[in-house]
Structures are given as C-alpha cells and as structure tokens.
Amino acid sequence: MGSVSRKPSAVLWDMDGTLVDTEPYWMAAETALVESFGGSWSHEDALQLVGSGLLDSAVILQGAGVTMEAQAIVDHLTDAVQDSLRTSGVPFRPGARELLRDLRSAGIPTGLVTMSLRRMALSVVDLIDFEAFDLVVAGDDVDNPKPHPEPYLQAAALLDVDIADVIVIEDSPTGVRAGLASGALTLAVPHIVPLDHLGAHELWPTLAGRNTGDLTDLFDSINARTGAPR
Known part of the structure; x- marks a missing residue:
C-alpha cells in the first residue's frame, strides 16, 4: 500500500x-391491507418482511389472508407508500x-x-x-x-x-x-x-x-x- x-x-x-x-409507511400499508381482509398484522409480522423482495412479501401477506394476486398486492402497497411520501415527505x-x-x-x-x-x-x-x-x-x-x-x-x-x-x-x-x-x-x-x-x-x-x-x-x-x- x-x-x-x-x-x-x-x-x-x-x-x-x-x-x-419508509418502513413505518410500509408497515402501516401492510396492516391496513391485512385488516381490510379481516386478518391481523403485528409489528413482529411486519419485521419478517424487512429487506425482502416485494413479491416474496406479497406471498407472506397472502398467507395472512390477503386474497389478491401477488402483483396486485405489490402495486397496492407501493401506491400507499407513494401517497405517504407525497403527503408526509421523505424521512x-x-x-x-x-x-x-x-x-x-x-x-x-x-x-x-x-x-x-x-x-x-x-x-x-x-x-x-x-x-x-x-x-x-x-x-x-x-x-x-x-x-x-x-x-x-x-x-x-x-x-x-x-x-x-x-x-x-x-x-x-x-x-x-x-x-x-x-x-x-x-x-x-x-x-x-x-x-x-x-x-x-x-x-x-x-x-x-x-x-x-x-x-x-x-x-x-x-x-x-x-x-x-x-
């Protein structure tokens, strides 16, 4: 050297x-989505998605009761987080x-x-x-x-x-x-x-x-x- x-x-x-x-934005979007299908989504559930690919995460959300196609789940969550960014700013x-x-x-x-x-x-x-x-x-x-x-x-x-x-x-x-x-x-x-x-x-x-x-x-x-x- x-x-x-x-x-x-x-x-x-x-x-x-x-x-x-943006993790809080994602967690809030995941929670709202799962609950809209009558399921529950804990902080611990959300932690297992940290760093995962979106389609992998969608499969886990399907397992939590979200009866949507994986790509539709990805699109829905992405829209929700983009809305949060626009309204609350980049954290x-x-x-x-x-x-x-x-x-x-x-x-x-x-x-x-x-x-x-x-x-x-x-x-x-x-x-x-x-x-x-x-x-x-x-x-x-x-x-x-x-x-x-x-x-x-x-x-x-x-x-x-x-x-x-x-x-x-x-x-x-x-x-x-x-x-x-x-x-x-x-x-x-x-x-x-x-x-x-x-x-x-x-x-x-x-x-x-x-x-x-x-x-x-x-x-x-x-x-x-x-x-x-x-």
Missing part, C-alpha cells in the same frame, strides 16, 4: 431503512442525506439499489432537492432479488466499475448478504434488526456525522487488512 488514499469507485445505497426510513435516516451530498461534492459515483419498484424508487429520488444518484437499480430491473448479488453486480456494470472497488451501504440481513455475495466492500448500518455476525466488512451504528473521508478511510483500511490488490 502506498501512502496515497484510494477512493472507492462508487458507493451503492440501499433505500428503505438505509437512505430513508431520511440520520446522516444519510448529508453523506450523500458530500459524496456528490467529492465526485464519487452513487447508485440506489433497492428491491422496491422502480416507480417507487424514482418517487423518492425526485423528492430529494439535489441530483443524488447516477443510477437506480430497482426490484423490477433484476431477475433475482437480494440476497442474490445480481442487483449490486448490475449497478456496478452500469457504472462501469469493478464491484471490488465499490462500497455497499445496507441496513438489512438480506441486503448485507447481497453486498457480500457481490464482492463489494459491505458496510452495515443497522436500523430495525441487528446485523452482527453476518460478516459485513464494517458495522457503523449510524451514518450521522460521517463523510466521504470516513468512507475513503474505511476503503483503505479494509484493503490493507485483506491485502487485496487494487
């Missing part, structure tokens, strides 16, 4: 729970908006990699008051949802960067597994569920107060630790 810091080639962000805290996670803006200022490419529908992701991006991302890879853009590595590999390919030079920021076990499987340096920032013992390269309790320099230092230290040639 020389003394010159190498910056990551790109930083790829998960959306729900990492960039924004950024602590430090996320500031770190994202700092990365943009530093000229480091950024991507949003989410299992939400593309229209859902774009509605969030459109409500951010600066150009936040170079690309969006959403759940309906890939064949295999997280924890499969395809979403992150696709984003790296579209940005024309080596996945090994990328930092992935995730808040769910599903997402951390996807980042690690892709070969990216995976930074876990837990939100609703703990992320210990998943093998993430680093665990930060929050993004609050973090900047591009912190990510560059992390990139350098992990590379030095693994001895990976860059």
Whole structure:
C-alpha cells in the first residue's frame, strides 16, 4: 500500500431503512391491507418482511389472508407508500442525506439499489432537492432479488466499475448478504434488526456525522487488512 488514499469507485445505497426510513409507511400499508381482509398484522409480522423482495412479501401477506394476486398486492402497497411520501415527505435516516451530498461534492459515483419498484424508487429520488444518484437499480430491473448479488453486480456494470472497488451501504440481513455475495466492500448500518455476525466488512451504528473521508478511510483500511490488490 502506498501512502496515497484510494477512493472507492462508487458507493451503492440501499433505500428503505438505509437512505430513508419508509418502513413505518410500509408497515402501516401492510396492516391496513391485512385488516381490510379481516386478518391481523403485528409489528413482529411486519419485521419478517424487512429487506425482502416485494413479491416474496406479497406471498407472506397472502398467507395472512390477503386474497389478491401477488402483483396486485405489490402495486397496492407501493401506491400507499407513494401517497405517504407525497403527503408526509421523505424521512431520511440520520446522516444519510448529508453523506450523500458530500459524496456528490467529492465526485464519487452513487447508485440506489433497492428491491422496491422502480416507480417507487424514482418517487423518492425526485423528492430529494439535489441530483443524488447516477443510477437506480430497482426490484423490477433484476431477475433475482437480494440476497442474490445480481442487483449490486448490475449497478456496478452500469457504472462501469469493478464491484471490488465499490462500497455497499445496507441496513438489512438480506441486503448485507447481497453486498457480500457481490464482492463489494459491505458496510452495515443497522436500523430495525441487528446485523452482527453476518460478516459485513464494517458495522457503523449510524451514518450521522460521517463523510466521504470516513468512507475513503474505511476503503483503505479494509484493503490493507485483506491485502487485496487494487
């Protein structure tokens, strides 16, 4: 390793729970939907969907008594959450908006990699008051949802960067597994569920107060630790 810091080639962000805290919007929409079919939906029920693909979540909701086609469930929930975003605003996670803006200022490419529908992701991006991302890879853009590595590999390919030079920021076990499987340096920032013992390269309790320099230092230290040639 020389003394010159190498910056990551790109930083790829998960959306729900990492960039924004839309989980309460999703949980409220799920609860209302299940109850409209006479079922009950607890906080514990909702937790099992955190980080899951939407169609996988729809199957679980069908099991809770929602007699709708899986795609119709996905569309219904997406509409409900989009309405909440429009009326209540984008609920950024602590430090996320500031770190994202700092990365943009530093000229480091950024991507949003989410299992939400593309229209859902774009509605969030459109409500951010600066150009936040170079690309969006959403759940309906890939064949295999997280924890499969395809979403992150696709984003790296579209940005024309080596996945090994990328930092992935995730808040769910599903997402951390996807980042690690892709070969990216995976930074876990837990939100609703703990992320210990998943093998993430680093665990930060929050993004609050973090900047591009912190990510560059992390990139350098992990590379030095693994001895990976860059």
